Amino acid sequence: MNEDTDDIETQLRRWRPVAVRDDLTRRIALDLEGPHRQRATWWQRLGFRHPMAAVGWGLAAPALIILATLHLDAPGPGTAIAPSVRAAHSSVPPREPTTMQATRITNRRYQTNDEGVVLTREQRPMRQTRYQSEDTIAWQDARTGTQLEVSYPREDVVQIPVTTR
């Protein structure tokens, strides 16, 4: 029995499973790396390991800014501000309104589910297909080159009437 099975086992090992299509790897990448992936918590995104550390820094930062502003705005007696600094302060041009323009709109479908035949309220048979896709809109400020991109998931359900005899 062993010799027999060894023989067939050797024969089987000369075969290998059919390769996975690139599309499947892309779909998994979209799930694991795309907008639907499990997101890090807000404090992890800010680079903190513990939420209290983030809260602490969050409270400390405005306090420091307020203190620094008070210190700059109210110089003590005898403190002279250099004319060049004063000039620079006053010569900052007023901020212009942004000129963001949409440059790209894409729709990437990553899953199609045929959900079979369903009945409407009127008992009419319809074939229902659910499409899941990701829409992306990109804007660019022509003046400064600033780019903004927003992606969000979308789900479409399409029903096509089925002809009955």
Next chain:
Amino acid sequence: MGSQDFSDDWRACFAELGPRLLLFARQWLPSVADAEDVVQEAFIRFWRKGGRRASANQGLLFAAVRTAALDHLRHESRRRRREQTALDENILPAVTACEEPWLIPDEGTSESSGELDAALRQLPSEQREVLVLKVWGELTHDEVGAALSIPTNTAASRYRYALGNLKKLLHATCHERGH
């Protein structure tokens, strides 16, 4: 741990295990698209639940694919029952059996995959799943047992029966062809 490492890990893991997982799923699901959906679902769920250890514990990943495939089958059978209730029997075309091969030969092997695929499909499912996990999943009998929730000895005996049956089936095919 940066996201780049995470990404590289899953890609390496999937490049290695993806074809085996797909082969395993296709035992139950005749459509390649369905099998791909199941592998996608199982792999993503597994990876999010700590899949970094996937390469060290492949049996769990195969078990996840099996569970997803059986869930899919149950869902499909419910759907078909609904459709049958809603419609006359002959309105929808019957699902054609998938003819795409499960296996391809290594370089230097001149045989066609049709006979082997056909023989594999004829094996009892409990033998076939053990065979696939052992030969192409490269799991040990212990790991096969753990993945299928059966004792190791049962996995080993099913494997022996599967090899014996497969040999008989291939032999019969050769005779039919007049070899």
